[in-house]
Amino acid sequence: MSESQPEPDPVETVIELDVPPGQTPVRIDVYLTDKTANATRSKVQRAIKEGRVEINGRPVTKVSTPVQPGDQIRCTVMRPPPIEIVPEAIPLSVVYEDDALLVVDKPAGMVVHPAYGHRSGTLINALLHHVGAGPLAGDEVEDTDDDDLGLATAAAGPRYDGDPTVRPGLVHRLDKDTTGLMVVAKTDVAAAHLGKQFADRTIQRRYLALVWGVPDGPGRVEGWLGRSPRDRKKISVRPEGEGKWAATVYEPVEAFAHTALVRFRLETGRTHQIRVHAASIGHPIFGDTTYGGDRIVYGAVEGSRRAFVRNLFARLGPRQALHAATLGFVHPVTGQAMAFEAPLPPDMAAVVDRLRRVEGSGA
Template identity: 40%
Template sequence: MNRFFTVESEEGERIDKYLAGEMEDVTRSRIQKLIKEDRVEVNGKPVKANYRLCFDDEVHVSIPELKEPEIAPEDIPLDILYEDDDLIIVNKPKGMVVHPAPGHYSGTLVNALMFHCGSRLSGINGVMRPGIVHRIDMDTTGSLVVCKNDAAHQSLSGQLKEHSIRRVYEAVVHGNLKTDAGVIDAPIGRHQTDRKKMSTRTRNGRRAVTHYQVLERFGSYTYIQCVLETGRTHQIRVHMASIGHPIVGDPVYGPAKCPFKNLKGQTLHARTLGITHPRTGEYLEVNAPLPAYFADLLDSLRKSSQ
């Protein structure tokens, strides 16, 4: 398997750290091994792990094929928001992993899609991620588009790269925001000590921009809308935590102890997804209803604030 990357805003970053961020499905130890085996080239030449990237570098990674585990279709109900011959948009529930990965080879959205769509999923991302163009976190709910053919996949991938897909999230955060609207423009990269986390305090982060707007205020909590200009891993969770307003129910970037004992998940929901349809060229927008636990929390906050 070959993968190609072009360095955009990561100038000066070590090649091993850069690839760890770009290829989240490949372990860091395997990346180091690929480098040692001269399977990582920059501008056509093998490099060492400490190579520092330059703007516009062309990175080529040759990954020898491993025997991938067989991913089986599973009859898991899907909340379908839109579907045609080219794509399907679903409302992903809390706790569902988008695609198979070590430790999650069943019960994923891909398993459910394989049952529902059969062989009608794009193959660009291989057998582990058929049809998957973008992801949302396991405990984030809401709208997610999946492609049924390669042409649709290429179109949506291009829209993602151009930042032309409209992605609107809703969240409840800790604290009372000082302003009714704002923009967080802070690069995001791997946390320097905890590789499972992301951080704005990193030397080689990638530009990340989140636009937020207050929807309702509840004293110690605020209901907000976030519009993504970019789409980095954990972007909204990291950005809101970086300004002192982490997502309520987020065990990674928020308080260790959630103030709401009965809350069943983090209150971050991908409400609106707007795309240019790959076949018709027309704008298509869907809205995913809030999950019950999120709506119940809002009702509780409204009652307590009256």
């Protein structure tokens, strides 16, 4: 086993913010966490204590210092340099491919694009190898042509100052532990065309999920989703007008005694949308450690059933039992309607089959 490489020396990025006149007085650590992309409260508090935050030209070292309307804030953020993406010979399940795009069936455990916590082993690493491309760094994307790389580059670069990620070819994403179909653009023309279909909500996406309980259905969940004020890594249902509006349609496919296989259709595409909406109606996705699906929600919680459910969780890896089963779109070059379907992955199929045989129908 090779030794791990040390992290590169961090670089300084200066963020300057003008507090708007209507701002309600709030703690400086809370304000900066909310206004700084990908910031955590602990990192912001450390920057304040280290004297890297100024209000109106004066350093502040107390995290509870209040921010007032009209204040000018200057924060020096220490970030690693942009990540260089290296092609890796990772097996890919390619469902379809032509000169404009490809459709892949993403496995569980694969992160879609590199970030500070996942510098290798991602779908992008595998795609670069698949198309025969060389390494790619964030500061090179704007000067890289899609014909030279083999993946769309027009919208692949950093999205904001200090963003370390590079996303050649990506027009949508799946969570690390969600399996299933993704379309990847090889050309900028294809990326723009597919991106518009996602924006116009004409892309057909249906997911299969194993959930706790048996939902009444078919049904529809809608409302506002945004970052949880208690845990910035989680998404939560927010008050009206706070966050982004989201809507999900669901339909039970097969009911068991205390769980059900459910089909979900996205009307919007928000982070963790299906997982949050399923939990919000009292039916969290089986195995979901973030939104309450990693415990027994319905049925007996002791004895042999407790061991039975634990074994099912272990069979999943663990991960949430969520699979992007179908994907439909209009081909950006030919105009032809394209439709693809991916069967349940082996781990999820085994859990569903076991529930079907042991706990039977919920009817």
